[in-house]
Amino acid sequence: MTRSAGRLADMTGLTPLADITASRDLPAAYARLRRQYGQVAPVLLEKGRQREINGWLLLGHREILDVVQDERRFARDPNHWRDYAQGLVDPDSGLGPMMFPRDNAYFADGDTHRRLRAPLDEGLRELDQHAMQRRIRAICTELTRGFVGRGHADLIAEYASYIPMLTVAGTMFGIDLDHGRRLRDGLLALFGSGTDSQDGYRDVQQILGEVLHARKAAPAGDLTTAFLHHPNLRNDTEVMQEMLLMISAGYETTAIWIARTLLLMLGDPRFSGNIRGGTLGVNEALDEVLRLDPPMTHMPARFPLADCQIDGRRIERGDALILGLAAAGFDPRIHTGDWWQEIDNRSHLGFSAGSHTCPAKIPARLITRVAVETALHELPGVTLADPQAPVPLIPSPWTRHPAHLHVVFPAADRLRTAAVPPGPPATAVP
Structure with missing residues (x-):
């Protein structure tokens, strides 16, 4: 193994992080980086107008844990990012929505993080999981009605993309369907970190501002109202940013988790041959996705508060x-290579770890599990339309969001019906 020396700021010609994320063979891409650099690899984040913006990609399970569990040495607040603080990152950078400072828990440390994290934890604890499960199942069944009689569908555009929008944005925050669709478009741009990233971020802010205005005029029993009245949130900006944090993470990651689990269930012989009562079921598939192809492939970012060494690199x-997070699942120090032996391996970092671990692990798993189970139940005989075709991805340095998931199944003789329990009022947002 050879490791290039030198300062991160001086390195040129590095592999773009987005190219690694989009790799057709992600394990092989990580293996190449480990052979060349060890567990800490320099990568290109963005080609800025002033200079290339680089970062270190942590590949090792232990190295990631050491960083995320040590708040005293590694900050989450992007104000500690040297390139940003020195004005070297373009103000309109596509990295902005994911890496610039914001007034929410994701971008905060210490007491500020704990103050902003509390409303998220409290709101999620108060969710009625049984009622939520009934609502999710009804939503998923209702969505399948749109294509069950047709014999084919795109389970991204017609299914997985809608479920988080209807459950997280709709049921939890009282956002109506039209605004939910606009949110989806804005969030896809935000996570893409491309030229339209900042425009998408502004669209999302505008939508959430409209929701806040409506909830001030007509409070309701949703998290938007709860955040507006939470003593830890000091102004509308903090309320909006907390909403943005939960909705953006909840939408993008849950849609990907649903899609990736369906792909595994339908395309992997260990699962596809046993969909009807076999030994490998949805729960095992959920865990394998979290370990080997998690919803957040690469998560930004931590910033050392002093010079340090990680895996021998300065x-x-x-x-x-x-x-x-995906690379950690392929760390040879914890990954045996025996897929059957690792079925129950929950050593993944799919939700990250430490004080910034995902607060919505339980509802996210509930939404994803019910969505996958319902699709398999309502579409008996479902298979991938072309099992050999590569899965196209929505471009992003952070996530591997399938652009399409085309399936076929025997067309139903009659459309199933489902009474969807009452959700948020249609007039929630004017």
């Missing part, structure tokens, strides 16, 4: 550390 204060 890291300078303010360098951007990107968490390779």
Whole structure:
């Protein structure tokens, strides 16, 4: 193994992080990086107008844990990002929505993080999981009605994309369907970190501002109203940012988790041959996706508060550390290569770890499990339309969101019907 020396800021010609994320063979891409660099690989985040913006991609399970569990040495607040603080990142950078400072828990440390995290934890604890499960199942069944008699469908555009929008944005925050569709478009741009990223972020802010205005005029029993009245949130900006954090994470990651689990269930012989009562079921598939192809492939970012060493490599204060959550699942120090032996392996970092671990693990799993189970139940005989075709991805350095999931199944003789329990009022947002 050889490791290139030098400062991150001086490196050129590095592999773009987006190219690694989009790799057709992600394990092989990580293996190449490990052979060349060890567990900490320099990557290109963006070609800026002033200079290339680089970061360190953490590939090792232990190295990621060491960073995320040590708040005293590694900050989450992007104000500690040297390139940002020195004005080297373009103000209109596509990295902005995912890496610039924001007034929410994701971008905060210490007491500020705990203050902003509390409303999220409290709101999620108060969710009625039984009622939520009934609502999700009814939503999923209702969605299948749109194509069950047709014999084919795109389970991304017609199914997985709608479920988080209707459950997270709709049921939890009282956002109507039209605004939910606009949110989806804005969030896809945000996570794409491309030229339209900042426009998408502004669209999302505008939509959430309209929701806040409506809830001030007509409070309801949803998280938007709860956040507006929470003593820890000091102004509308913090309320909006907390909503943005939960909705953006809940939408993108849950849609991907649903899609990836369906792909595994339908395309992997260990699962596809046993869909009807076999030993490998949905719960095992959910865990395998979290371990080997998690919803957040690469998570930004941590920033060292002093020069340090990680896996023998010198890291300078303010360098951007990107968490390779998917790479950790392929770390040869914890990954045996025996797929059957690792079926129950829950050593994944799919939800990250430490104080910033995902607060919505339970509802996210509930939504995803019910969505996958319902699709398999309502579409008996469902298979991939072309099992050999590569899965196209929506471009992003952070996520591997399938663009399409085309399936075929015997067309039903009659459309199933489902009474969807009452959700948020249609007039929630004017």
